[in-house]
Amino acid sequence: MIDISNKLESFDSEFHFEIGSGAFEFLWNQADHNKRNYYVGTEIQSSFFNKKQLQQTERLKNVDIFNIDGLWLIKKLSDNCINTLHIYYPSPFRSTIYEWKDVLNFESIRLYKSKMKLNGQLRIVTDNSKCYYKALKNILRLNLWVTNWTHMYGIDSNKLVGTKCEEKYQNETNKQYSLMAVKI
Numbered sequence: 001m002i003d004i005s006n007k008l009e010s011f012d013s014e015f016h017f018e019i020g021s022g023a024f025e026f027l028w029n030q031a032d033h034n035k036r037n038y039y040v041g042t043e044i045q046s047s048f049f050n051k052k053q054l055q056q057t058e059r060l061k062n063v064d065i066f067n068i069d070g071l072w073l074i075k076k077l078s079d080n081c082i083n084t085l086h087i088y089y090p091s092p093f094r095s096t097i098y099e100w101k102d103v104l105n106f107e108s109i110r111l112y113k114s115k116m117k118l119n120g121q122l123r124i125v126t127d128n129s130k131c132y133y134k135a136l137k138n139i140l141r142l143n144l145w146v147t148n149w150t151h152m153y154g155i156d157s158n159k160l161v162g163t164k165c166e167e168k169y170q171n172e173t174n175k176q177y178s179l180m181a182v183k184i
């Protein structure tokens with residue numbers, strides 16, 4: 001049984017939610033640098049849930065990681081509760097291991113909007129231009145306000161999110177698309 005509502009109430013600052021956390025390095029980095037915020041990460045592939053990942057999460061009291069479909073979990077949250085929603089390198093065409101759910105389609109973005117607080121942020125990074133334009137189109141259709149990417153505390157100044165995928169795809173393609181939108 002997943003119950004994050006009690007934990008949410010015990011943090012007096014921001015609630016961050018990530019869909020597709022991979023090896024969780026972004027989440028841990030942010031949780032480590034922002035101890036008053038609460039971070040929830042979701043990863044659909046169980047191979048990422050090894051002993052080391054779980055120990056690291058136990059060390060940080062302000063982070064929970066779930067081996068689950070992030071779209072499923074976000075639906076369980078109350079409306080208007082997320083300060084920042086993170087989706088980095090969603091790579092819809094790459095995996096042959098899991099059934100890909102489209103985290104950037106109109107329905108998904110509409111769902112995110114309903115779960116975001118007023119002035120809450122949606123942050124997306126991808127190396128795939130089709131993903132970028134699809135997300136942008138849906139964000140604009142839903143009247144989220146597109147704004148400049150702002151640097152996050154704890155991330156190297158020459159990086160966007162500092163994940164393994166960022167490093168890998170930076171080397172492969174160079175082009176990284178970052179998208180930040182605010183619920184107004």
Ligand SMILES: C[S@@+](CC[C@H](N)C(=O)[O-])C[C@H]1O[C@@H](n2cnc3c(N)ncnc32)[C@H](O)[C@@H]1O
Pocket residue numbers: 019020021022023042043044045068069070071087088089090091098100101103163164165166
């Ligand atoms: C290319 S990886 C990116 C991982 C990490 N964000 C990074 O930047 O390194 C995309 C990840 O999203 C996960 N994923 C895909 N759909 C998901 C969903 N509906 N819920 C949770 N995780 C999902 C995949 O299993 C995969 O590990």
